[in-house]
Amino acid sequence: MNKTKFAQNIIKFRWPIVTIAPLLIVLLFILNIKKAGFETDFKIWFDEDSAIMKNFDHFKETFGSDDRLLIALRSEDGIFKKEILKSIQEMTNELWQVKHIARVDSITNFQYVHVSKDDEDEIIVEDFLNDIDALSEEELRQKEEFAKTDIQTKNLLISEDGKAAVIVARMVYSKHMAPNDYIDLYNDANLLIEKYRLKGVEYHNMGIPAYTNAFVNAIQSNGKTFFPVFLITIIILLAIIFRNIWSVILPISVVFLTILFIAGFTFGLGYKLNTITSMFPIFIIAIGIADSIHIFWVWKHKQEEGLDNNESIIFSIEKNFTPALITSLTTFAGFISLGISKIVPLQAFGLLLASGSLMAFILSILFLPALLSVINPKIKVKIQKANNLKKFIKRYTNFIIRNDKLIITIWVLFILVCTIGIKDVSVDTEFAKQFSKDMPIRKSAEFVEKNIGGTIPIEIIIDSKENSGIYEPQLMKDVDNYSEAFKQKFDRIRHINSLTQVVKRYHKLMNGDTDEFYKIPQSKQLISQYMLLYSLSLPQGMGINDMMDVDARYLRISAMMNISSEKKKFEMYEWSKRWWKENSKYTASIEGVTMISGHMRLQLTDTMIKSISLALVLVTLIFWFTFKSKFFMGVSTLPNIAPLLITIGLTGWLGMDLDLGMAIVFVIIIGIAIDDTVHFLSKYKAAIKKGETPIEAIEESLLLSGSAIVITTVILVLGFGTFLFSDFALYSNFGLFSSIALSLAMVFDLMLLPAIISIIERKRVKN
CATH class of the missing domain: 1.20.1640.10 (Multidrug efflux transporter AcrB transmembrane domain)
Incomplete structure (x- = not known):
């Protein structure tokens, strides 16, 4: 390629270049800006057809959503004060009416299974706290002692010391939940907190809606704060270093047009902004500035040596065309290597910035010199x-x-x-750790962990391998043994819940309410009857279909754990698989949203190894073909x-x-x-x-x-x-x-x- 001829043609056709290129880019942006939007759902990290997402969707279709909204509160005087309990009851009742909420559990509506005082043969299932005002101080004290020690409430709905409680709202399962739906839920919870806020009580809003709100705020606030600060910093530095207005206008023009192109290109392909793709303007600035400054510097240097404007432009293009092309290709190789990642936002990020590197090169080598030729800046000979x-x-x-x-x-x-x-070196993608400890979301997570129990759900699904198989006494015993071993093995586990607890309570109550019968019965038929009696006694919306499937083949164990590394989560996962293989004929799998972040750790490790290797191979090939x-x-x-x-x-x-x-x-x-x-x-x-x-x-x-x-x-x-x-x-x-x-x-x-x-x-x- 004759670089001199190429540079002369840029000067010759400078007016079409400086007018047509910007118009086309702006048009692309305007046509697609209406498609812009945010995405924060965990599902965005993997392709819908991936095995991970298929398992995730199967879990939700079988048991419903494991997305939770939590309202946590603490009083140094204790939760079992009538005023506090009534506020919890009111918030619980109002949360039932909120859109996208499928079920709400708290200490007030916990389904208390007990023997009737009037008839010892009658088992009653009712809200733990009904008419709070009618309770005597002694009855209130007895209720508190039960709640603080019962396996189904301790460290799940109330803390062991009785000073903290949590309202747990499970969300409906829907493939069409948008970030705004989660943010609306977060705001609804805040409104409830403000409506029923009591003096001397500390409140926190936690769960998936809170995390979604925090992620969206992080994207928006960083975009509104750090992107302008980054841009202003660059403008100031360019002005100080070059002391020439055109040293600011020209590189920023290249950057601005490249950003508009990538934005139009991104939204046109249907991509949304998330925590990864929202960073593209920063990288475009880096790429565009690097290309522009090399061309501008050589042009300015030759101007100071006494060459005229067009001669300096031609010299700069001759010296910079090849390295600028090579650097664009190496940058392209680096970013396009992310395309092999199974983490979808990283794929998109790599594609967008790879195309951005090529556009920045085109604008730097065509638009910038053409604009220099048009405006003919005056540089003193030095x-x-x-x-x-x-x-x-x-x-x-x-x-x-x-x-x-x-x-x-x-x-x-x-x-x-x-x-x-x-x-x-270790890899960790735990979402909670992406926020600093000074942020409200992290403080709320640590508050819940410290005062009540974990905020991270672990869902263990037991496959009995046949319909009605979960009623088998051996399966129930295995679940019970596993739950106890799991909690003893990992101190990060704060609470474990399954239907075995209901079965054992019924068996105890049906046998004189004595502790020796708080165990799994030997009869499959008896277990089936207990679960039927329990489900029939529950009020509407409080069924057990979120803990077992309709064919009674799969049984769900829900554990709550403290914030842990992904390494620790996979240690739990491997230990669980090994436990079931060695101690039971049944099989178990860990599913739910927590495993999404766990798989992200594996995929991120895989991405870094493969992408870095691929990028190095591509860069090596580019170097070889360039320098030979x-x-x-x-x-x-x-x-x-x-x-x-x-x-x-x-x-x-x-x-x-x-x-x-x-x-x-x-x-x-x-x-x-x-x-x-x-x-x-x-x-x-x-x-x-x-x-x-x-x-x-x-x-x-x-x-x-x-x-x-x-x-x-x-x-x-x-x-x-x-x-x-x-x-x-x-x-x-x-x-x-x-x-x-x-x-x-x-x-x-x-x-x-x-x-x-x-x-x-x-x-x-x-x-």
């Missing part, structure tokens, strides 16, 4: 400044060459020490891989878990940090082709790309660094490690890379 920069580059190059062995030794030792931390030289492949290997190894190692040293934000950082390292290496080596190769010595070639590479590398890195590090102040761990972790990785990439490309070239070239000359 030959002395240009000469001073050359002198500085010469001194710096000599320093690198004199100390090349020392530089390589120091950095290799640093890399080795950092990579030792890889052995301590073992020399260039060799010298680029350590500077390219080192930031990745160090960043992963640092997470181990710092004891931080790898999450979705970290997965994105690794892609940035491969897709964006390598750009600096490409710009340096492309200019080095061009200088060698002209017949310059290796030292002269290093000097020219540093002159034409070094300043641009420093400028883009400073801008991106300070820009990404603003996310360190986010309360959302996904964004704060991204801000921390992307800043570290990009800083290291700059240092390696401007110090380690020239030192490696110096060593290799010196040996080649000796040989």
Whole structure:
């Protein structure tokens, strides 16, 4: 390709380029902006046809939704005060009327199974607390003691010390629940809390609606806060560094048009914004700024040396077209590698930013030079400044060459020490941990855990392998034994509930209410009768069809656990499978929304391994086809891989878990940090082709790309660094490690890379 002719044609057709391109992009955006929206449901993380989602849907179709809304409260004087109990009763009753709520349980409407005082042969099932005002102080005390010790209420509906309680509202199962439906439920719960708030009582709103609200707020608030701050930071830095209005307008124009294109492209394909895809403008700014600054810097440098506007444009395109194309392809390779992930938002994120990298290249190499030609900015000739920069580059190059062995030794030792931390790396995608401990949602979760029980549901489904099989005494005994062993094995489990508790209570009551009969009966028929009697005695809406399927083949065990790592959840999962295999003829599986996040951990680990491997292979191929030289492949290997190894190692040293934000950082390292290496080596190769010595070639590479590398890195590090102040761990972790990785990439490309070239070239000359 004749780059000079290409540059001349851009200048020739500058007016069509600067008018048609923006119009087409704006039109694409306008046509599709109406399709924009948010998605926060857990189902978005996996394809609907995946085995994970099929199991998840089967669970919900069989037992109903495991989505819960929790209203937790605490009084230092105790919950069993008539005023507090009546407020719980009122909130319980009103929650039944709220849209999307299928069932509400609290200490007031807990179905109390007991023997009638008037007839010892009659078993009554009724609300635990009916006419609260009619209860005497002694009756209230007896009720409290029962609630604090009974297995069906302790640490589920009321705390063991009687000072905290929770109202649990289970949601209806629907495939059409939208984020706004969850947020409406969260707001309805807040209205109820305010309506019945009592002095001296602490209230918290928890559950899936609360998490959904927190995720949407995180997306919106970070978009409203950190995106503008990031953009303003970049604008200020561009203005300070270049001290020229066009240095701000031109790169921002490229970025703005690329964002509009990706937004129109995204919404046009039907994608919605979520915690991952909502970050695309940040990355587009990074990609667009990097491409634009390299072109703008060389153009400005030649202007200061005395070339006219069009000559400077042509020179900049000649020097930057190939490296800009290569960097766009490596960035494309880094992001498109996410396409193999089974986590749908990561797939979408990779596709969008891969296409964004190509659009940023097209706009940087076409639109920006055409706009420069149209506006013809006036840059003062500063030959002395240009000469001073050359002198500085010469001194710096000599320093690198004199100390090349020392530089390589120091950095290799640093890399080795950092990579030792890889052995301590762990992956965790627990949703609660994505929020800082200062955020209301995290405080509420910790309040519930500390005062009542866990907030994370674990659903264990037992398959009896035949209809009516759950009535088998042996199955019931196995469930009972498993529940006890499960709770003893894992201290994170706070409460376990199943129909075996109902069966044992009925058996006890039917045999004189003596403790020796609080056990599973030997008769299948008797178990069936107990469950039938219980279900017939329950009021409308309080049935047992959420604990067993209609054919009585599957039995559900519901456990509540404290916030735990995904590693611990899978330890529970593996232990449960092993327990049932070794101790029972029946089989069990752990299902529900908790396992969605658990599978995300596995898929994220798989994604990072496969995506990083694929990206490195693609980048290696691009490097080979570009440079076609073992020399260039060799010298680029350590500077390219080192930031990745160090960043992963640092997470181990710092004891931080790898999450979705970290997965994105690794892609940035491969897709964006390598750009600096490409710009340096492309200019080095061009200088060698002209017949310059290796030292002269290093000097020219540093002159034409070094300043641009420093400028883009400073801008991106300070820009990404603003996310360190986010309360959302996904964004704060991204801000921390992307800043570290990009800083290291700059240092390696401007110090380690020239030192490696110096060593290799010196040996080649000796040989």
